[in-house]
Amino acid sequence: MAHSFFITMEKKSFTFDEIKLKLVNYCVYQDRCHSEVEQKMKEFLLIPEAKDDILLYLIKENYLNEERFTRSYIRGKFYIKHWGKNKIKLNLKQKGITEKLISKCMDEIDENDYEETIDKIYKDYFSKQKGLKDYQRKSKTIKYLLSKGFEYDIILEVNNE
Structure with missing residues (x-):
């Protein structure tokens, strides 16, 4: 018989300094933008002034750039x-x-890296399209590159070289 366990966690309270340290560590672990830090702050019940103080501190100390x-x-x-x-x-x-x-x-x-990447992805993806006519393979490959966020004119430019 399977048992299911429920773990309940109480909301832990942190001091202002503990929250500040948690947010410093959050920024140190990986570069963050303002919106990510503001989202993270929602985990803690902070008054607006406290949020502002922490944000200013993170910017001043270059944790948030x-x-x-x-x-x-x-x-x-x-x-x-x-x-x-x-x-x-x-x-x-x-x-x-x-x-x-x-x-x-x-x-x-780097622009050269950009074009080389488009070229490499194009060739890799194109070669994997089996059982299709060339124009279909080309069309699918262009669609794939567009879905990865590459610009249509640059895809065509690189493809025609």
Whole structure:
């Protein structure tokens, strides 16, 4: 007979300094943006003034740096996840990062690396499409690259070289 266990956890109370330390560690573990830190703060019952104090502290001590976050996010999503610029921009905007900051930080992606990545993904994906006519394979491959956030004109440009 299977038993089911229910674990109940009481809401633990933390002091202001403990919460501040938890948020410092949250930022140290990985670069964060303001909206992520504000979301994390919702776990703690803080009055608005306390939230502001913590945010200001994190910014002043450089634990929270929107540009550093944006640059590291762009590098990670491109060089590790192989996302295109459109998908990266969209996800950063959803995190509340401004268009201006996104544009400024896009230089984290080397243009040659960008084109080589498109070329490599194109060839890999195209070669895996079996039992289709060439134009169908090409169409599916372009759709795949678009879904990864690469720009149509650049896909065609790289593909025609």
